Amino acid sequence: MHPRTETGSAPLQVSLLAIPEAAISTLTGVFDVMNAFAIVPPEEGAPWTPPPFAVEIVGLSAGPLELASGVPVTVQRSVAAIEETDIVIVPSVMIGPDGWQKARYPELVTWLEAMHRRGALLCSACSGIFLLAETGLFDGMPATVHFGYARLFQAAFPDVPIFPERVLVIAGRREELITSGASMTWHDLVLYLIARHAGATAAQTVARYFALQWHQDGLAPYIVFEGRRDHGDSAVAAAQAWIAEHFSVANPLVEMARRADLPERTFKRRFGSATGLSPIAYVQRLRVEDAKRRLERTEASIDEISWQVGYEEPAFFRRLFRRVTGLSPGAYRRRFRMPDFGQAGRGV
The missing domain is CATH 3.40.50.880 (Class I glutamine amidotransferase (GATase) domain)
Structure with missing residues (x-):
C-alpha cells in the first residue's frame, strides 16, 4: 500500500x-x-x-x-x-x-x-x-x-x-x-x-x-415526511387519508379512532404496528411538514404558523420543530426560503 x-x-x-x-x-x-x-x-x-x-x-x-x-x-x-x-x-x-x-x-x-x-x-x-x-x-x-x-x-x-x-x-x-x-x-x-x-x-x-x-x-x-402506506390495514389507511387533510384539528387521536370505528387503545396499537409511529407522533410529523412549507413560502410569523398547524402554544411548537428537524423554525426559514434573486422576475 x-x-x-x-x-x-x-x-x-x-x-x-x-x-x-x-x-x-x-x-x-x-x-x-x-x-x-x-x-x-x-x-x-x-x-x-x-x-x-x-x-x-x-x-x-x-x-x-x-x-x-x-x-x-x-x-x-x-x-x-x-x-x-x-x-x-x-x-x-x-x-x-x-x-x-x-x-x-x-x-x-x-x-x-x-x-x-x-x-x-x-x-x-x-x-x-x-x-x-x-x-x-x-x-x-x-x-x-x-x-x-x-x-x-x-x-x-x-x-x-x-x-x-x-x-x-x-x-x-x-x-x-x-x-x-x-x-x-x-x-x-x-x-x-x-x-x-x-x-x-x-x-x-x-x-x-x-x-x-x-x-x-x-x-x-x-427529509420530507411520507407516512408508510404499504401496510395493508384498511382502517389505518383510511385514518391516514383523513388526517392528511385534517391534521390541525383538536384531539386528532380521538377523531381518528372514531372514524376507524375502533376502540382508542386498539386503534393506537394497530396504527403503530402499521406505520411504525404512534398516532400522535404521526400527526406531529404531518404538522411539522406543513409548517416547513409555510416557513419556506409565506411571510407568516412563527407564532401564526404554530396556530395554523394546530398548536396553541408556540413554545411547544418550537421545541417540537427543533426535535424533528434539528433546526429552530427561524433557522429553517433562513436556510430554505427562496432568496430574492431566485424568485421570478428578480435578478441579483
Whole structure:
C-alpha cells in the first residue's frame, strides 16, 4: 500500500468506480475536487508536491461508458488491471421503482472484496452503497443512503443498519467503510477524505476554493415526511387519508379512532404496528411538514404558523420543530426560503 500522504510521499490511489447506473454529477464532481490540488493554491506551509491523491475512473473495461443520464465518460482503467488501491469510491447511482438488481456486477463485487482485503477504504456517495452492500462487508455496520432510497435499501439489505438522516457514517475496525447520505453530501465525503489524508488545512482550502460546505446540521431538515402506506390495514389507511387533510384539528387521536370505528387503545396499537409511529407522533410529523412549507413560502410569523398547524402554544411548537428537524423554525426559514434573486422576475 502507498504511505499516507505527507510532503514528498506518493499520492494515494483513488479508484472512482463507474457503472452504467452512475450519476455523472457525482462522479465528475468527486473526480474534479480530488484532482484539483494542481490548481488550488496551497496554504502557506502546506505545499502539495506531489498532490495528495491520484484519481482515476475505473470500471469493468476501459473505454467509453454511457452513464445513467446518457452522457458518456471514459473509463481510464479496467478493475482487472488494478491489483491494489488506497480508496474506492462508488458514486451515486440511479435506481428505478423496482429497486436495485443484485448480482448484476459479480466481477465488481469480487474486486471490491479483494481491494478491502488489501487495505483499501470502501466509500459510497449517496446510493452507491447499494453496490458496496453486495460484498456483505456492511452487514451489521451502520451506513447511510439517500433518504429517498432508504426503504428500498432496507428491503434489499435488511442486515445493514441504515441512518438516512446522517450525512456521513464511518464504520469498520479500521474506519474503512465510509458512506455519505443524500445527493450533495459527496462534498462531505470528499472533504472528510482530504482532511483525513492531507490534513484539515487542505480540506478547508479546498472547501473555500469550491465554495463547498459541510452539512453540519445533518439531513433531517431535508427529509420530507411520507407516512408508510404499504401496510395493508384498511382502517389505518383510511385514518391516514383523513388526517392528511385534517391534521390541525383538536384531539386528532380521538377523531381518528372514531372514524376507524375502533376502540382508542386498539386503534393506537394497530396504527403503530402499521406505520411504525404512534398516532400522535404521526400527526406531529404531518404538522411539522406543513409548517416547513409555510416557513419556506409565506411571510407568516412563527407564532401564526404554530396556530395554523394546530398548536396553541408556540413554545411547544418550537421545541417540537427543533426535535424533528434539528433546526429552530427561524433557522429553517433562513436556510430554505427562496432568496430574492431566485424568485421570478428578480435578478441579483
